[in-house]
Amino acid sequence: MTENRHAALGLSDEKVLEMYRTMLLARRIDERMWLLNRAGKIPFVISCQGQEAAQVGAAYALDNEKDYIAPYYRDMGVVLRFGMTTQELMLSAFAKAEDPNSGGRQMPGHFGQKKNRIITGSSPVTTQVPHAVGVALASKMQKKDFVTFVTLGEGSSNQGDFHEGANFAGVHKLPVIIMVENNRYAISVPLKKQLACENVSDRAKGYGMPGVTVDGNDPIEVYKVVKEAADRAREGKGPSLIETVCYRLTAHSSDDDQRQYRTEEDLAEGKAHDPIMRFSNYLKELNILTSELEEKMQNDIMAEIDEATEYAEQAPYAAPEHALKYVYAEQEEV
Amino acid sequence: MTENRHAALGLSDEKVLEMYRTMLLARRIDERMWLLNRAGKIPFVISCQGQEAAQVGAAYALDNEKDYIAPYYRDMGVVLRFGMTTQELMLSAFAKAEDPNSGGRQMPGHFGQKKNRIITGSSPVTTQVPHAVGVALASKMQKKDFVTFVTLGEGSSNQGDFHEGANFAGVHKLPVIIMVENNRYAISVPLKKQLACENVSDRAKGYGMPGVTVDGNDPIEVYKVVKEAADRAREGKGPSLIETVCYRLTAHSSDDDQRQYRTEEDLAEGKAHDPIMRFSNYLKELNILTSELEEKMQNDIMAEIDEATEYAEQAPYAAPEHALKYVYAEQEEV
Amino acid sequence: MAVLSYIDAITLAMKEEMERDERVFILGEDVGRKGGVFKATNGLYEQFGEDRVIDTPLAESAIAGVGIGAAMYGLRPIAEMQFADFIMPAVNQIVSEAAKVRYRSNNDWNCPMVIRAPFGGGVHGALYHSQSVEAVFANQPGLKIVIPSTPYDAKGLLKAAIRDDDPVLFFEHKRAYRLIKGEVPDDDYTIEIGKADVKREGDDITVITYGLGVHFALQAAERIEKDGISAHILDLRTIYPLDQEAIIEAAKKTGKVLLITEDTKEGSVMSEVAAIIAEYALFDLDAPIKRLAGPDVPAMPYAPTMEKFFMISPEKVEQAMRELAAF
Amino acid sequence: MAVLSYIDAITLAMKEEMERDERVFILGEDVGRKGGVFKATNGLYEQFGEDRVIDTPLAESAIAGVGIGAAMYGLRPIAEMQFADFIMPAVNQIVSEAAKVRYRSNNDWNCPMVIRAPFGGGVHGALYHSQSVEAVFANQPGLKIVIPSTPYDAKGLLKAAIRDDDPVLFFEHKRAYRLIKGEVPDDDYTIEIGKADVKREGDDITVITYGLGVHFALQAAERIEKDGISAHILDLRTIYPLDQEAIIEAAKKTGKVLLITEDTKEGSVMSEVAAIIAEYALFDLDAPIKRLAGPDVPAMPYAPTMEKFFMISPEKVEQAMRELAAF
Ligand SMILES: Cc1ncc(C[n+]2csc(CCOP(=O)(O)OP(=O)(O)O)c2C)c(N)n1
Ligand SMILES: Cc1ncc(C[n+]2csc(CCOP(=O)(O)OP(=O)(O)O)c2C)c(N)n1
Ligand SMILES: [Mg+2]
Numbered sequence A, B: 001m002t003e004n005r006h007a008a009l010g011l012s013d014e015k016v017l018e019m020y021r022t023m024l025l026a027r028r029i030d031e032r033m034w035l036l037n038r039a040g041k042i043p044f045v046i047s048c049q050g051q052e053a054a055q056v057g058a059a060y061a062l063d064n065e066k067d068y069i070a071p072y073y074r075d076m077g078v079v080l081r082f083g084m085t086t087q088e089l090m091l092s093a094f095a096k097a098e099d100p101n102s103g104g105r106q107m108p109g110h111f112g113q114k115k116n117r118i119i120t121g122s123s124p125v126t127t128q129v130p131h132a133v134g135v136a137l138a139s140k141m142q143k144k145d146f147v148t149f150v151t152l153g154e155g156s157s158n159q160g161d162f163h164e165g166a167n168f169a170g171v172h173k174l175p176v177i178i179m180v181e182n183n184r185y186a187i188s189v190p191l192k193k194q195l196a197c198e199n200v201s202d203r204a205k206g207y208g209m210p211g212v213t214v215d216g217n218d219p220i221e222v223y224k225v226v227k228e229a230a231d232r233a234r235e236g237k238g239p240s241l242i243e244t245v246c247y248r249l250t251a252h253s254s255d256d257d258q259r260q261y262r263t264e265e266d267l268a269e270g271k272a273h274d275p276i277m278r279f280s281n282y283l284k285e286l287n288i289l290t291s292e293l294e295e296k297m298q299n300d301i302m303a304e305i306d307e308a309t310e311y312a313e314q315a316p317y318a319a320p321e322h323a324l325k326y327v328y329a330e331q332e333e334v
Numbered sequence C, D: 001m002a003v004l005s006y007i008d009a010i011t012l013a014m015k016e017e018m019e020r021d022e023r024v025f026i027l028g029e030d031v032g033r034k035g036g037v038f039k040a041t042n043g044l045y046e047q048f049g050e051d052r053v054i055d056t057p058l059a060e061s062a063i064a065g066v067g068i069g070a071a072m073y074g075l076r077p078i079a080e081m082q083f084a085d086f087i088m089p090a091v092n093q094i095v096s097e098a099a100k101v102r103y104r105s106n107n108d109w110n111c112p113m114v115i116r117a118p119f120g121g122g123v124h125g126a127l128y129h130s131q132s133v134e135a136v137f138a139n140q141p142g143l144k145i146v147i148p149s150t151p152y153d154a155k156g157l158l159k160a161a162i163r164d165d166d167p168v169l170f171f172e173h174k175r176a177y178r179l180i181k182g183e184v185p186d187d188d189y190t191i192e193i194g195k196a197d198v199k200r201e202g203d204d205i206t207v208i209t210y211g212l213g214v215h216f217a218l219q220a221a222e223r224i225e226k227d228g229i230s231a232h233i234l235d236l237r238t239i240y241p242l243d244q245e246a247i248i249e250a251a252k253k254t255g256k257v258l259l260i261t262e263d264t265k266e267g268s269v270m271s272e273v274a275a276i277i278a279e280y281a282l283f284d285l286d287a288p289i290k291r292l293a294g295p296d297v298p299a300m301p302y303a304p305t306m307e308k309f310f311m312i313s314p315e316k317v318e319q320a321m322r323e324l325a326a327f
């Protein structure tokens, strides 16, 4: 019989169901975006597929009413938990004026929403690591008890900014959690051509912080380690490095064709580890989720996505001249 | 009785005497430069003092007829072993046209001499790490058996280029040795404000390479670990990270006053560990060095330095218009 | 003579140079098995193997820095930055190192390296996949910056860049990659770096530009010719250091000068072109020196409305040319 | 009103702003116990403690990036780059991040941060402790770049920069630090960023410059006045975005314009100033727009012969002013 692993962590059945719903919602929004892309309605998609467990597990271990997050482009699961809505995500996909992330200025996946403490992000990878460390520094300086959570890919952990940011956090014992979502590829470049160490978390020691590698397909495991890291951070014990190992279930983005560089077996292995399926099974085996409930959930989600898509598609673009706004603070623009 | 530790490493008594002489020469040149600076004759000095054992121990473990080195500004002991002469160092200190490093264009300590495979260096710290990795990549691509040796300070190991360079070397298993000369300070900033890890060498694991920390005041120990690293590299086993722990016996440079930020005890502790004294004692206790021999050595060295200083002081500066030369390859200048 | 696309001309140049000189190799992100995200290195991994077409870790400062090391040793690296926007982490290596190796060593060392990067907008690339970054570097003696406009130039200039004994930044307009086609000789030719090229002779107005702007100007020139306006078009090709002589000559030719760049206006390469003209051909001018450029905002937005507003186009170029002619 | 050195005015501005606003803090290399390698933060560690005057690890991209994070949160970081030459590893954070935070988030987030850095030559600093790096950044909308010439301006502009809601690069001429002294009011004043300042009224020639060049021009103006040449001197103060109006007005005033920068010439800030004049005041000019600048070589050499050859000086400025007046 399947063991209940979430209760011991203080996660109620409702909570894990909610987590599952968030994972499923992320997956379905993502899938819809691909359809819209293939139909020529949106120019670009970059996916969370395969990483929902890590994202949602982590996000639920944080306090979504006070913690700050600096997510990377795949983190739909994280931003959903932090309050970004399906409609807002669709507005971003369609690059419409109402998109709260950027008003349609940035590609989808470039999250940012101040009211939900989602720090604005860019495309150059890993720049968000020092930013998160800076927010954590502010937290410490202002004696607040919020934690800052930042994510990146394993390929991105080779950027200088990873090193410099992690080291700064280590030296100043800052309340920040650095989570590397290791999906074994950086576009076409496989893990072994990116890093020579066994685990990305091996790097933690060099920054004087704990490092841990967990199964990124299991939201409960990820919840556990992120919760521990958040507790440590809040207690003034400093930063943590967490690596979640998973699979990338789609091409890198809608501009990529992964069959150019991945074998059938590799792709099949990813599918076999699909975190949604796995979590669904876990919940069903524990009788927390039933097929009926799941179907209802699916239906609700599809209705929500349909509505959001419809809304976003109809919504207006920013006016052309809006491109001139917000270079500097308003008062200076006259 | 003092144990002979060098014989087992294949170091003859002559060799260790030569090593001692190189250490002493570096120290005396450095001291002379401070005098010249204080006398207003040269504008700037940056010292090797306290790091001679690490530098000379390492340099003797390399093949000075084929290996490449990318030294940092304190590495007088390294470049002396690789063929730069006292006179050349003095020409550099006086910024004279004949300076082989830069023709008087760069400050002293910015080494470079192609005929001796000393890769030209700059002031921004740590940029030399990727360079050395690139030379090592060339070595591998061209199936040569030379090793590339690069050094930096412990503070500089926090730069992104350290991380990116080391990672590249690890992934491609390149024949490069990265040696961090940890003198516990980066100008005024002490070790614990630079790094949160116990040893800089803790970082090696994150690059899939061996990391070792040795007493940087002991040239024999340093010789041993660098020799092992060089052997590994030549055998195709990839890079190594070596940390030599020592003391900085002078201010950061002639522009610095270290009494602003270092205690008397700290300074005294450094003096007590002076690697020159220590190696001298070791050699004397083994009857390899005698006081007479040492005195003669000193006298020879002082004569050599006097002569070099005299020569360099008299030597001409580059003509003003020489500033226009060598921006691009000659043929393009017309 | 075959008709090739701009990107194929680039691939061909690399292929020929790699066949010709075994010191030439490629390093960058996804340049190997995938053949580059734009396919610029397509087929080279298969032909030359993974030792000469190296998929590097995701770290631009190392791509540049390792390339510099290999170049100082004597190899001829071609480093690809996946997008010009992502060259920024490598600025220190490029500006402090590559540009200064020869000078600082008093000619003892040099750095024969090419850094290729796709730049430019109009491809729904949003802020970070659309930028023109040349102005960041076009003030650094020791560097050369090349931006070809045609497949012919692309091949000849890239080959020259690979053979150059100094570092060359080679920026390729990503919208030109498949849009622009042209005849490219099969033989081994190079085009001298540092020389601008008259792409069209004319008498009434002078247009100085580079990259995609050349094509926009050529199209607009055709149209305004019908109204009897004759445009002289100079393609800078090397945008640093500039070909002063050619610029002065072109400006003097008509006395009315329009400078076009897709980059934001203030501090662009066109500022220097204007300054050269104002310093050396002032009394030959019959009109103020006009600049058509992107607006001074951080970068091109994603939404099509705003992207179009930002981006230069044949229509905007035509209008500017007509206005100048009417001056 | 006290007479202060340029560097003391800078220290005072930081001290006052830190007293006024507890969100203001300093981070950088050696800024704490040592008080900075030039002593610009002297006494602040003692007054405000190590939490507000932070000695960071030796890593400029983190200094900038951590500052950006803190600024986005709502603090007011002042980051010190030990030398302007060492800002290069932070270019990605400054250009891709700080400059674009407001724009990319459609005004949701902003980045109120100051990055201070000593720049400039004539101090035996050799290639990497002498550079003028402003041209690298003076093409990036979203950034402001300030370079004061006097202690008065330094204090007022730095205070304005700290209170600014957007990122400001604040470059301080290191040779001015102790050389230049002037009256500085004790009260709390700011100087508007974006405004150039006429430092001397005159009728015959217009000199536009900034930083140390202002003082060289003022000295030269005194000397040539004896020969009846009257120089009008405009101090740009903010070199990006430029004060177009003031530039045009100053150029029109005399019709003869000399632009002076210590930076290398091609692609310098002065290119844009020339372009503005050539675009908006062309017909008011009586002489070609002249630029006096460093030679186009990578950076200033160490040997005194070559350093002097590179560096602008009151004598070189005087000569250029006389030549222009005689035109
Ligand atoms: C500085 C920089 N260089 C290159 C790119 C182009 N790029 C975008 S995503 C990516 C791969 C990222 O891989 P990884 O960090 O493993 O994250 P994943 O996409 O696998 O989640 C690359 C090379 C970029 N965005 N930024
Ligand atoms: C990129 C960069 N930033 C700052 C400096 C200024 N600087 C020169 S040496 C130094 C400290 C270096 O400390 P460490 O790496 O420990 O070497 P050490 O001098 O102690 O041998 C600093 C900050 C520099 N040269 N380069
Ligand atoms: Mg990945």
Ligand SMILES: [Mg+2]
Pocket (backbone or CB within 6 Å): B153, B154, B155, B181, B182, B183, B184, B185, B186, B187
């Ligand atoms: Mg040190």
